[in-house]
Structures are given as structure tokens and as C-alpha cells.
Amino acid sequence: MSRIENSDPTPQDDAARAGWLYYVAGMTQDQIAAELGISRQRAQRLVAKAMADGLIHVRLNHRIGACLDLESALRDRFGLGRCRVSPSLGGADPVLSIAPAAAAELERVLRQPDPLTIALGTGRAMRGMVDAITPLEAPQHRLVSLIGNIAPDGSASFFDVIMRVSDKVRAPHYPMLVPVISPTSAERDAFHALAPVRRVADLARAADVVFVGVGQMSDDAPLLADGFVTREELDQMRAAGAVGEVAGWVFDSAGQYLDVGTNTRTGGVRVAQNPDRPAVGIAAGASKAPAIAAALKSGIINGLITDELTARAVLAS
Amino acid sequence: MSRIENSDPTPQDDAARAGWLYYVAGMTQDQIAAELGISRQRAQRLVAKAMADGLIHVRLNHRIGACLDLESALRDRFGLGRCRVSPSLGGADPVLSIAPAAAAELERVLRQPDPLTIALGTGRAMRGMVDAITPLEAPQHRLVSLIGNIAPDGSASFFDVIMRVSDKVRAPHYPMLVPVISPTSAERDAFHALAPVRRVADLARAADVVFVGVGQMSDDAPLLADGFVTREELDQMRAAGAVGEVAGWVFDSAGQYLDVGTNTRTGGVRVAQNPDRPAVGIAAGASKAPAIAAALKSGIINGLITDELTARAVLAS
DNA sequence: CCCTAATGTGAGTAATTGCCCATCAAGCGA
DNA sequence: TCGCTTGATGGGCAATTACTCACATTAGGG
Numbered sequence: 001m002s003r004i005e006n007s008d009p010t011p012q013d014d015a016a017r018a019g020w021l022y023y024v025a026g027m028t029q030d031q032i033a034a035e036l037g038i039s040r041q042r043a044q045r046l047v048a049k050a051m052a053d054g055l056i057h058v059r060l061n062h063r064i065g066a067c068l069d070l071e072s073a074l075r076d077r078f079g080l081g082r083c084r085v086s087p088s089l090g091g092a093d094p095v096l097s098i099a100p101a102a103a104a105e106l107e108r109v110l111r112q113p114d115p116l117t118i119a120l121g122t123g124r125a126m127r128g129m130v131d132a133i134t135p136l137e138a139p140q141h142r143l144v145s146l147i148g149n150i151a152p153d154g155s156a157s158f159f160d161v162i163m164r165v166s167d168k169v170r171a172p173h174y175p176m177l178v179p180v181i182s183p184t185s186a187e188r189d190a191f192h193a194l195a196p197v198r199r200v201a202d203l204a205r206a207a208d209v210v211f212v213g214v215g216q217m218s219d220d221a222p223l224l225a226d227g228f229v230t231r232e233e234l235d236q237m238r239a240a241g242a243v244g245e246v247a248g249w250v251f252d253s254a255g256q257y258l259d260v261g262t263n264t265r266t267g268g269v270r271v272a273q274n275p276d277r278p279a280v281g282i283a284a285g286a287s288k289a290p291a292i293a294a295a296l297k298s299g300i301i302n303g304l305i306t307d308e309l310t311a312r313a314v315l316a317s
Numbered sequence: 318m319s320r321i322e323n324s325d326p327t328p329q330d331d332a333a334r335a336g337w338l339y340y341v342a343g344m345t346q347d348q349i350a351a352e353l354g355i356s357r358q359r360a361q362r363l364v365a366k367a368m369a370d371g372l373i374h375v376r377l378n379h380r381i382g383a384c385l386d387l388e389s390a391l392r393d394r395f396g397l398g399r400c401r402v403s404p405s406l407g408g409a410d411p412v413l414s415i416a417p418a419a420a421a422e423l424e425r426v427l428r429q430p431d432p433l434t435i436a437l438g439t440g441r442a443m444r445g446m447v448d449a450i451t452p453l454e455a456p457q458h459r460l461v462s463l464i465g466n467i468a469p470d471g472s473a474s475f476f477d478v479i480m481r482v483s484d485k486v487r488a489p490h491y492p493m494l495v496p497v498i499s500p501t502s503a504e505r506d507a508f509h510a511l512a513p514v515r516r517v518a519d520l521a522r523a524a525d526v527v528f529v530g531v532g533q534m535s536d537d538a539p540l541l542a543d544g545f546v547t548r549e550e551l552d553q554m555r556a557a558g559a560v561g562e563v564a565g566w567v568f569d570s571a572g573q574y575l576d577v578g579t580n581t582r583t584g585g586v587r588v589a590q591n592p593d594r595p596a597v598g599i600a601a602g603a604s605k606a607p608a609i610a611a612a613l614k615s616g617i618i619n620g621l622i623t624d625e626l627t628a629r630a631v632l633a634s
Numbered sequence: 635c636c637c638t639a640a641t642g643t644g645a646g647t648a649a650t651t652g653c654c655c656a657t658c659a660a661g662c663g664a
Numbered sequence: 665t666c667g668c669t670t671g672a673t674g675g676g677c678a679a680t681t682a683c684t685c686a687c688a689t690t691a692g693g694g
Contacts (some may be wrong), residue, residue: 016379016404023375025413028650041674044651050377057376058340060367061451062333087333096342134378345680358644361681 019050063087070311078296082303085311094284097307099128102282110138116208117142121247122161123213125282130164138169144204146247148178148267174200178267185264204269214283215245216291237261244291255298273299289313336367380404387628395613399620402628411601414624416445419599427455433525434459438564440530442599447481455486461521463564465495465584491517495584502581521586531600532562533608554578561608572615590616606630
């Protein structure tokens, strides 16, 4: 039996009304205020709330053609499953370009009725994706972190990607309470000897779907910027052939994991090269192209969401 | 072979960039102007153009739950195929509420790769739908008008629904060059004796999909407002049991076409009660509820796109 | 070659919006 | 009950945006 009743107007309900009147009907905030019988300031707050709550989605239809061409070229070249290329527009952060597409892909997975274990990495691109997803109910799935979430300074700031997703979709989440990179391999092993950590790691290894960012090893490496490696370590690993990194695990230009540098102390779970398990890379930025190409080559990731410029660079490499 | 080249920036391309920077990245027009090296005024014009060209789509996620409940109730009650209920928000025109949903449904049909004959009615709701559709290439389909497009004053203003769709999707269109309602049945028959008119009528009768508005017969009847019937005719048909109208053809509360009044002189093609051929009604407004319910009952339409309030009213009737 | 119309551009200005702050009501512990 | 904190509300103001107007540039026709 369907519940069909006019309940009291929720606070968010008013926000939705105001947001709709503003963004879709194109009314001014004064008109909305008059329409709903409230002050203009309140109308403004409702509109802002509608946007903040992610009730309003803005999408751009353009240059689908060129982007579809790039998608099929990437699929052919690397044998990809999922592949999406967003238009590169303006000089703004390319992460913003791909966030909506990445969010749409994650939402597609979350809408699957059967329970899935979804493994997530961290990084700026992942964070952009999370901010762009629409809240939806998906309590049937489990969200598991691939990467340790204890930063060098002891804070758990990297916890927030998986926590925010979990918040938005009401799915249980399993953070990995381990340093991203431990000072010694012994300490790393000590963490992994703990039963709760092992359970999460096992869960992550058995994930049905993987979403990760891709880090480059050039001078603007995220690992360096976030203080997980020193410049010396970075240079050493580059000398050993490192071109990129996924979930903190460094690999060479053929996409093969290396056994040097921080790879002996990385706390998270390696993304295995498994063609049967979707592993979607979310990454954009010209300097990431070699890292993305390498990860695609060996199948560390077998799906890609990127922007037009990066796609061209990956194909050119 | 994929074309992967950086061609010159189209004028619309700039509009897309500016629109994206403004609506998605949230930059101010001053920032955009600096970013793209143009004047603020030009940036403003580009943003306006992006919106005017329909490059920017705004969507609202809310109350999906309540609306889904109404959809399933309508489906159960009337055995519908397609059914979409949009949230009623604010006191604005309900046509605006349903236009995006209606447009999405039409786009879904247009994206079918196999050639289809799509029959279209007219009216305010249909016009709203047309304005909301995204331009896409669908030259494989044929668009045919169900209803005459010659108004009482001789103008062809009702031509525009089908013409605008055709414009946006580049599909061939077949308007019905016949008065909406002729002064006498003899004149109507004369028009239908003409070979070109007959061809279009045959095409309309054989349509694979039908999209129509639903008119009410109350004092705010569209037929009356647009001058197609006089108040005397309206009253006479109401006395004979008329509650609604689809494509100009009047029916009673059981959804059975009547043989009185203007029905002997209507120029267009009747929508047959054929359960195997999708016929989607696009209609919202409390006064339309009895007409919608009647049309659903007999299967003149077997799909419905409406708003929340109208859906409640239809279910209550 | 000149004229004209059409399209595009920049400046100015009025309207609209975002934000800070004073105020107020409600909740809560002493 | 009182005083405090918390969160919501509307006024006012600066920032931002939309619109109008005058001018420049260019294509087409006589």
C-alpha cells in the first residue's frame, strides 16, 4: 500500500521549493519570498541550503561528440570497461570537470540492488567525486577503505572520503585504521597483525568494485605534497623507475609494482591486477598522464574517468 | 578511426566554457573574464548564451520517495506503462514542473536507434516539454502531428510544437495542414479527401508512440480559451457528459469518445485505445484531474507524466 | 566605392544577491 | 527562576549581475 498523504512541510522541503523556483523557474529571490510568504533573507537562505544539500544538480551538454571519440579510443587502446571523458573547460581545476561524471558512476554502482563491497581510495579527485554525489539510500552495500587513514601527523583527515560517502548513502563503512605509510615495515606489519585491521584488509582485497585516484611521481606528486614521502624518497623511487601510484602503492611505466622505497611500508591494500573486478581510476591533470597510462597498461585500473585534455595526453603517450 | 584533434573554438564552445565556469565551478563573471582574457560584459553574454542555448541543465533531487509512491499507485490503478510524477513546488505553473520529466521521456524515445513514427499533440504542456528537451540528433525518426494546425483565425501558430521538436532533433516532420476544428463536417471531410492530408493522417494513425496533452472541459477549458469552441458548444458537450479532450477529441467520464458537438468537425486524428501502442499524456493542473482519470480509464492514454498534486487528485477521483 | 543593415563590443546603471551583524526566541543547567 | 548558549531571523550594505545604450566592425547590395 502506498503512503499518499500531505505531511507537514519539512525544512528541506521548503529549501527544495525555493531552489526549484530560483534555479528552474528563474524567479528572483524577492518573487520567491512573496510567493512563499517569507522574508527575502529567508528565501536566500533556503536557496543556499538547497544548493548546499546537493538538491540542485547542474549539468552541461556540450562537445559530447569529441569526448565520445576519446572514450572509444581509450577503450580500444587499453581494453577498458567503464570509461568516461568530460569536456575540459576553462583553466579551472580539472578535478571539478570530472567530479560529476565520477559521481554518476559511483551512483550507478550504488543503485545496484544486490549488496556489493565497494573499495575506495583517497585523494583530491575522490574528494571531488564525493562532494558531487547525490544523497541516496544504499544501505545494502559496504564501503571499505583501501588506504590507511592515519596521516603522518597522527590526524585522521584522510578518513573523510569514505566517511562522507557513507554519510550520504547510509552504507556501513570500514576505514583502515593504519598509517598511510609507516616509518618501518615492522611497524606496518604490526598493524596488519591486529585482527580488526586484517578483517578490513581482507574485505578490501575481496571488494567487488574499486574506485581510486591515480597519483603522479613528478615534482607535484600528491605523496610529496601531503607529506607522506620526502623528496629524497621520491627521487630514489623515480630513479628506480616509478611513474605513478595508486592507493599509495608505487609502480613503474609498465604498471608493475616496485619493491623499493615506501612500497615496503605502505599501510593499505594493493589494488590487484584483476580484469574481472572493475577498478575505476578517477584522475585528471596533464602531469598524471604517464601514471594513468601505466596503470591502464597493466590493468591496475580497468576503467577511467578523466577529462578531455588528460585523455588526449594519455593517448599520446 | 576516431577524430581526436583540437579544432578552433566554436562560438558556442566559448559559451560552454563560460557557462561551466559560472554554474559548475561557481566563479564570478569577473573571474571568468580574467580567466578567458575577455571583458566582463562578454563573459556575461557568454553565460547568458550558454543558458539560452540549453547547454546548462538544472535538475532537482527531492521527494523522490513520495513521487515514486504516487507513480506506483497510478500504475497499479490504471495499468500504466510509463508513469512519472514530478514534485509540485511553489505556486508556479505546474506545466513547468512536469516539463523536464516530459522532455526526458521524449528524449528516451528519440534515443532509440530504430526508426519510429512519433505522433505529437499540442497544448501548453507539450510546448513546455519541447522547450525543455536537449537538442540531440535523431534523424531516423518521423514526427507527425495528430491535430490540425490551422487556428480559427487562419494562422498556423499550432504548427510550432512539432516544428520546434523537429528543429531540435533534426527529424523530418509531418504537420497536419487542416483546421483544428472545421466549421462543418463537410469541410472537414473535404480536407481529409486530399491525398497529402490523408497520407499524414494515415501516418499518425500508424504511429509507434504518441505524446499528447489532456484538456479539461471545465470553464477553463483550453478549447474555449483558444477559441476553438464557443461557450454554447462547450455547455452542450458538457451536458452530453464530456469531461475531457485529447487532441481536440472530446470524451466522457468513462473515456469514451462522444458523437456530439465539435467531435463531428475535429480535423485531427483520434488517439485510438490501443494498449500495445504507448500513448503518453503530459498534463498537470488540478482542474484536469477528471479528464486525465477518464482518459486513463479507457486507455486513450496508457502513460502519464504529471505533477504531485494532480497525481493525488487523479487518484482521489 | 559608398551606403546600410546586422552583428558584436564596451561603458554605465539599475536590479539583484550574498553576507555581516544586531536582535530575539528557545533550550538547558545551576 | 535566572543566566547562558545556541540557532534562527530580518535589516542594511557591499558585491555581483542584468540590462540599456552608443559605437565599431563587417558583409552585402546598389
